[in-house]
Amino acid sequence: xxxxxxxxxxxxxxxxxxxxxxxxxxxxxxxxxxxxxxxxxxxxxxxxxxxxxxxxxxxxxxxxxxxxxxxxxxxxxxxxxxxxxxxxxxxxxxxxxxxxxxxxxxxxxxxxxxxxxxxxxxxxxxxxxxxxxxxxxxxxxxxxxxxxxxxxxxxxxxxxxxxxxxxxxxxxxxxxxxxxxxxxxxxxxxxxxxxxxxxxxxxxxxxxxxxxxxxxxxxxxxxxxxxxxxxxxxxxxxxxxxxxxxxxxxxxxxxxxxxxxxxxxxxxxxxxxxxxxxxxxxxxxxxxxxxxxx
Numbered sequence: 599x600x601x602x603x604x605x606x607x608x609x610x611x612x613x614x615x616x617x618x619x620x621x622x623x624x625x626x627x628x629x630x631x632x633x634x635x636x637x638x639x640x641x642x643x644x645x646x647x648x649x650x651x652x653x654x655x656x657x658x659x660x661x662x663x664x665x666x667x668x669x670x671x672x673x674x675x676x677x678x679x680x681x682x683x684x685x686x687x688x689x690x691x692x693x694x695x696x697x698x699x700x701x702x703x704x705x706x707x708x709x710x711x712x713x714x715x716x717x718x719x720x721x722x723x724x725x726x727x728x729x730x731x732x733x734x735x736x737x738x739x740x741x742x743x744x745x746x747x748x749x750x751x752x753x754x755x756x757x758x759x760x761x762x763x764x765x766x767x768x769x770x771x772x773x774x775x776x777x778x779x780x781x782x783x784x785x786x787x788x789x790x791x792x793x794x795x796x797x798x799x800x801x802x803x804x805x806x807x808x809x810x811x812x813x814x815x816x817x818x819x820x821x822x823x824x825x826x827x828x829x830x831x832x833x834x835x836x837x838x839x840x841x842x843x844x845x846x847x848x849x850x851x852x853x854x855x856x857x858x859x860x861x862x863x864x865x866x867x868x869x870x871x872x873x874x875x876x877x878x879x880x881x882x883x884x885x886x887x888x889x890x891x892x
Contacts, residue, residue: 620873630674633675636856637857643656677725677728678724680723690840706774707771709774710763714759714862717766722758736816761818761837762815768815777873780804781796801874818841818854821834
């Protein structure tokens with residue numbers, strides 16, 4: 599086949615599998631940072647602890663050390679089970695049927711809105727399991743589901759959906775929307791190693807942009823999902839806009855970026871890792887299939 603002829607797109611099942619592999623790999627490597635992020639976001643204040651309460655977490659290393667010392671290494675992966683069930687199909691769909699360069703921003707936002715409908719129950723279970731204050735209430739993921747359904751019905755599993763949708767729209771739009779532009783500024787790769795390096799760099803920058811955009815929505819979502827409605831008592835956080843306004847009023851603008859450092863340390867390189875693993879798997883399959891895929 600002439601080198602001037604563009605290679606044929608890979609079969610859909612290949613890109614679905616490569617997206618699934620990349621998602622699970624990234625989650626297993628960087629999940630402890632998600633636990634750290636959640637703990638920091640649930641802190642209502644960075645001030646001194648109340649009488650008899652635990653001292654506040656201070657940064658990534660301090661939080662990691664506290665969790666391991668107080669709760670054991672296994673706590674760094676607490677709540678990962680529901681996400682493992684979700685991660686493979688979520689990333690498979692995102693990368694297998696993901697945005698093209700010409701419509702990256704719009705299709706990225708659409709993908710984020712769509713996946714949030716599936717993600718929100720898993721996120722809700724994860725938050726309840728990661729919250730140290732609630733760890734004694736639940737025996738595992740299914741116990742969380744059963745208790746939420748018993749208290750609030752099946753609709754309780756979709757608590758925080760609007761904020762979750764905003765979070766995913768902003769991250770996917772920022773990530774997929776920026777990658778084609780970033781790659782256009784990079785030096786054209788001369789070999790496979792440089793091509794993967796470009797993928798890693800553009801994905802990392804895209805992940806950083808997506809994280810900057812969506813962290814306030816993530817903080818509000820975490821606050822909303824961390825508590826169940828109590829009959830007769832008003833909800834402290836009722837939605838994305840009201841939650842943002844309340845956090846701004848009570849804790850200041852910086853509180854909307856609580857947990858940003860562990861979040862960006864996970865999602866920026868995680869975004870690069872996702873893109874690089876997808877391209878690596880796709881490249882290996884192209885070599886195995888041969889023409890017309892190379």
